[in-house]
Amino acid sequence: MSLTRRSYRAPQTIGGLALFGIAMACAGTAAAAEEAKYTVLNPTGNPPPIERRAMAPRPASLSGKTIYLVDETFDGGDKFLQQMQAWMAVHMPDVKTVFRAKKGAYAADDPDLWKEIKSVDGFMVMAIGH
């Protein structure tokens, strides 16, 4: 099974070893060929396996649905979601929105809130401010 890691700005953390081989082959000059060659050990640790998870099924429309706008307390996420809620009230009047600040540390689960959202067959948009 393959898994592609996206990268927008910087080189990938792992992988690309095949490209390295090609680069090494192309980079050789007559002078470099005379230099000492080294085979070295990879200094990186061992990553854990990844358990792939399927995303939740989507409805055809949000009409009549409830969307929870959940803040995890980081830098201004609450204000951003409240302004989103105001935008949705004007532009998506057939959608009910609920603003909530998640309990617990910013990356911690909030089982009570997840249960509440499921109980109304609701949706969640979470904002991570900064």
Place this chain on the structure above:
Amino acid sequence: MIIDALVDLVHDKAYEEGMPALRLAFTHTPVGGKTRKELDEYIAGQDPVTKRPFMQEIVSYLTQPLNDEEKQTGTVKREKKRLIGPDTADNIQKYFDQRFWTDQLPIIMPTEERVAAMLKATRHKPDEIVGEMRVTGEREAWQYTVETVAINAVMAGAKPEMFPAILALAASRTNAHSSSTSSMAAMAVFNGAIVKDLDLNSSTGALGLYNNAGALIGRAWSLLSMNATGGSVPGHTYEGVQGNPMSDVPAVFAENIAGLPPGWKPLHVQKGFQMDQSVVSTFDGCQSQNTMMVLQDEDWDYTLKRFIGGVGSPQRGGKLLLIDPSVTPPLLRFGFDNKEKLIKWVKENVTVPQYHYWLDQEVINYKLGPARAGREPYATWLKLPADAPIPYLDNVEVVVVGGSGNIRWSVNECSYRKSVKVDDWR
């Protein structure tokens, strides 16, 4: 939804969580500190990454049927190539630099022969797992072996006699290159016989690069911290907004045992070890070093509170007081005839008013959620009157170090993490 500055990080996190195609919407950076009108413009505008209308994108993410990629399950194993090369030292250095496997300074080539020589300094097997690290508490944990530590020690230029000390540091699992946006660094203090064995510095310039063993052990710890998690790549696995020079080569030094006044125990004894045991103690979350001169009899308590509480967010409960031996006589005069009394005084007297505590953005980020969930003491602090003093420091340590060239000492924004016996790694 997340800010566009974290585009690579959030895709990495989604990948680690097994949802590489997670539907992510981006807004402009920053969100914090913006007016509601400015946020309205963000919301009515485009996603700065995908260039699609932001709210339309949110709606489509919630309603578009899943594609095959988004439905996938199963386990993906990630293998790494053990050997790299053969090639010239320049090309290998470049290859390592590009992947942020170095501190961008020249390294010693970690050949099998050099790594084997390093491994001879310990009885532990090369494939034994020493520990695991994460770039932050929320990211995946990568494991590292004795061999991984040896490779990074060779790259740093460390000598085999330093290897048990480096392994002990590795076993502390303290990451000297935390990816926090607050640009954290780390420090390590050695006590016991290892100090003499390696000639570690506890005097003038102890925290700087004025000691061969401290510099090389610190660099090995730094490189291991970068590489244990696959490389310290800006945007991916390093997010320090400004960076921190203290994290490039972490301060590694010894406590000045000769400078301890009567009644003051060395750090490792405070932590339950025997006087003659070789121990390394780590500190992380280091963000500043604030130095000042000796305290005056007339206002020492006012100045001590102002100085310790004067820097950094009250969200950070850690302070490491590095006391030069020349500064201890007045501290004894003020009644601090052991370290514990000084630590207790600091924890009780360095405070911030409740109103200002809960307006601190770091406190909001990290402590408001736990307070709402009922976690103490934050839940109680949330209910106190606005002028109630909040004693926010809960991780205070005192170490004596310095060459007494002047009556100076420093407060370091660092939190004690762990102490590890060096002899366990010989």
